[in-house]
Amino acid sequence: MPVARPTAVASHGGLSHLPPLAIDPTVRAAIDQILVQLRRAQASLTGARPADPAKAESYSAWMQRNNELRGRPTMYPYVGAGFGHGLLVELADGSVKWDMLSGIGVHMFGHSDARMVEAALEGALSDLCMQGHLQHNTDVLAVAEILASEAARTSRLRHCFVTNSGCMANENALKICQQKTQSAPRILAFADSFMGRSTTMSQIGDTAAYRQGLVLNTLVDYMPFYDAALAEESTRTTLALLKQTIARYPKQHSCFVMEVVQGEGGFNVASREFLVALMQTCKNASIPVWVDEVQSFGRTENMFAFETLGVGEYVDVATVGKLSQVCACLFTPEFNPGPGLLAGTFSSSTSAYHVGARALEILRTGGYYGPSGRIAKLHQGFRDCAQDLVRRRPEFFPPVLDGAGRTLPSVIGGIGAMLRLTPLGGDKDRLVAFLKILFDEGVIALTCGHGPYHLRFLPPLGVMEVAQFKPVFAILEKALEKALEKTN
Numbered sequence: 001m002p003v004a005r006p007t008a009v010a011s012h013g014g015l016s017h018l019p020p021l022a023i024d025p026t027v028r029a030a031i032d033q034i035l036v037q038l039r040r041a042q043a044s045l046t047g048a049r050p051a052d053p054a055k056a057e058s059y060s061a062w063m064q065r066n067n068e069l070r071g072r073p074t075m076y077p078y079v080g081a082g083f084g085h086g087l088l089v090e091l092a093d094g095s096v097k098w099d100m101l102s103g104i105g106v107h108m109f110g111h112s113d114a115r116m117v118e119a120a121l122e123g124a125l126s127d128l129c130m131q132g133h134l135q136h137n138t139d140v141l142a143v144a145e146i147l148a149s150e151a152a153r154t155s156r157l158r159h160c161f162v163t164n165s166g167c168m169a170n171e172n173a174l175k176i177c178q179q180k181t182q183s184a185p186r187i188l189a190f191a192d193s194f195m196g197r198s199t200t201m202s203q204i205g206d207t208a209a210y211r212q213g214l215v216l217n218t219l220v221d222y223m224p225f226y227d228a229a230l231a232e233e234s235t236r237t238t239l240a241l242l243k244q245t246i247a248r249y250p251k252q253h254s255c256f257v258m259e260v261v262q263g264e265g266g267f268n269v270a271s272r273e274f275l276v277a278l279m280q281t282c283k284n285a286s287i288p289v290w291v292d293e294v295q296s297f298g299r300t301e302n303m304f305a306f307e308t309l310g311v312g313e314y315v316d317v318a319t320v321g322k323l324s325q326v327c328a329c330l331f332t333p334e335f336n337p338g339p340g341l342l343a344g345t346f347s348s349s350t351s352a353y354h355v356g357a358r359a360l361e362i363l364r365t366g367g368y369y370g371p372s373g374r375i376a377k378l379h380q381g382f383r384d385c386a387q388d389l390v391r392r393r394p395e396f397f398p399p400v401l402d403g404a405g406r407t408l409p410s411v412i413g414g415i416g417a418m419l420r421l422t423p424l425g426g427d428k429d430r431l432v433a434f435l436k437i438l439f440d441e442g443v444i445a446l447t448c449g450h451g452p453y454h455l456r457f458l459p460p461l462g463v464m465e466v467a468q469f470k471p472v473f474a475i476l477e478k479a480l481e482k483a484l485e486k487t488n
């Protein structure tokens with residue numbers, strides 16, 4: 001099958017974003033040959049399989065070496081073989097797993113996708129491996145243009161500054177907000193947020209272990225996130241606290257940073273009414289509204305979750321990352337910072353830009369978004385399988401208590417391609433032990449939430465088919481049986 005070539009991102013005022021060598025017919029024929037071989041090899045990967053006993057010794061030596069170098073063990077014994085087929089990834093021990101996490105939301109076209117391999121090869125044919133802010137090619141514009149034009153559909157965001165991690169995009173956003181508010185020292189953030197691992201972001205993010213031992217020199221005022229069980233009362237409570245905090249510290253806040261859908265915090269979704277009430281209050285007090293979409297970007301029924309939740313008009317600054325491959329901070333013309341504030345030696349690799357541009361282009365033109373798009377269908381497919389499991393095996397799903405001691409109305413949650421299931425009462429230790437069993441059985445997942453804890457799936461939405469939930473749930477069921485056997 002021939003690979004669809006990029007069209008819309010291929011030119012910027014007549015300039016191609018492909019390096020000259022990548023258009024050469026002989027080189028193209030060679031790339032096509034590679035892709036034919038790739039597809040041939042992929043045909044052998046059709047489902048999960050156990051490790052090859054002949055590789056056990058060398059694999060365990062690898063893991064040991066890896067853990068020694070890191071100074072601590074990794075969560076999973078994962079060393080990839082460098083090959084896969086969509087959701088399926090082969091590890092260096094010969095096992096094949098269903099990857100329902102995709103590098104915590106990065107690889108939305110899964111493993112060894114021919115279109116992404118093609119884009120990476122094109123990037124590799126460029127003159128430079130890395131792109132920087134002083135010296136960059138048209139590749140960089142391709143990604144920034146897609147992000148800015150998608151954002152501009154429903155917001156006043158017009159500018160895009162690319163960078164190499166979600167954390168760095170957030171650092172840039174904070175700098176922009178601080179400069180705009182003449183060094184206002186405080187930050188408003190949601191409880192249970194996550195923002196990255198720099199010293200500042202670790203302080204703003206609301207996980208105690210992530211700031212253990214750091215010098216706490218960032219002033220953060222936490223607001224409770226939306227609580228769907230309380231609905232309007234939740235909005236009233238958070239709004240009252242926000243107003244009180246603003247009155248307590250007038251003109252002291254550089255921004256309110258919001259994950260409109262919380263990732264690490266538990267795949268919690270805010271309501272539009274809740275967000276509008278808070279954002280309008282910030283506007284009235286001249287406090288910049290910054291939306292951190294590093295995890296939610298691309299995963300709801302629109303490319304930006306702020307569009308899905310209908311709050312784009314309030315957004316001054318937004319950050320994205322993960323599935324875009326390259327991360328970015330977007331801002332309105334009024335938030336365009338002074339010269340010198342944002343820079344960096346390199347922003348990412350040329351191949352990352354090519355893969356990012358290709359992925360974004362496929363996502364925005366490939367029928368993924370909207371109420372009957374692929375993401376909505378995928379979400380429904382997940383819910384159907386999850387409901388079936390909950391109905392058939394209630395023993396896996398004892399009542400889950402939330403932080404306030406109330407029973408969670410449903411053990412199934414999330415939005416779009418952020419999928420959440422809460423077995424084993426949402427108990428942290430039981431879930432962490434279960435994740436290891438699940439990994440051994442052939443499915444990669446993670447937790448989210450801070451109590452209760454949930455199973456977190458960020459599947460490669462770009463290639464996943466609804467039918468693939470079936471084998472994944474069969475493994476999930478088997479792993480839950482094993483987890484229960486262990487605790488009984």
Ligand SMILES: Cc1ncc(COP(=O)(O)O)c(C=O)c1O
Pocket residue numbers: 104165166167168170194195196197259263264292293294295296321322
């Ligand atoms: C909402 C959010 N913001 C920021 C980050 C940090 O991104 P990175 O790990 O690329 O630095 C993450 C990462 O998971 C995230 O989920």
